[in-house]
Amino acid sequence: MGLKRVVWSGFFGMILLFLASWLMILKPFDITSNITGGLIQNLEDAVGSLAPFLSFIVGALLGLILVLIFPIHWCLMYQPDNVMLLISVTLPWILACSTICAIYAKTPGQGIRTSLAIGIGYLILALVIYFILSLIPSVGPIINGLTTGLTDLPYIFAVSTAILEGCLVGAVFGGFIGALRYKPAGDSSKQKSKKSKAKFEDDTEPTLEDSHCTNCGAKLVPGNDFCNNCGMKI
DSSP states (O other): HHHHHHHHHHHHHHHHHHHHHHHHGGGGTTTTHHTTTSSOOOOHHHHHTTTTTHHHHHHHHHHHHHHHHHHHHHHHHHOOOHHHHHHHHHHHHHHHHHHHHHHHHHHHHHHHHHHHHHHHHHHHHHHHHHHHHHTTTTHHHHHHHHHHHHHSEEEHHHHHHHHHHHHHHHHHHHHHHHHHHOOOOHHHHHHHHHHHHHHHHHHOOOOOOGGGTTTTBBBBOOOOOOTTTTTOOO
């Protein structure tokens, strides 16, 4: 898998992660309620009151932001008993990486690189957005204040760890999918060799040297019109 194909598979994987994040605001996941300890509830109903397409985009965007901000280790440290929260922040990565690797990856290495490409793509996007917003006076400190209050980490560290941990989890599943699709080159060449040999044997016609008399079964001598044993004409 060349660099260009890794980039394209990573790009489509980013789209899949965006789509999978929409599921996280739905029940039974309800990622906002799990993260805030029930402080924010029924976000699905609020988003659902919008137009269908707008509802999907807003819901997916909110789910993606939460997935990219909250690291897996934060869930384990602060809410170790909340299994649904852990599933909510890891399942989008698993779905996106497994799906895109089932399409593109043909080896474990390709599956891992494709999964990492998704994470790198979102990390670049998140950092670019942050630096652009930081050009606006006082916006940068507000963003860092929000992420620090939520995750005990400033924006860059929160997003970097969340994406790194998420794409590494996805890479495990991506590598597994690639391993399932892996076909060693040696096996295919052996199969082709066997097919060629079988075809050659089928196409080969018996020569006179291998022929025998139909009357007595004696081996025929090339060039003779009669059997040397019984005298029958060939």
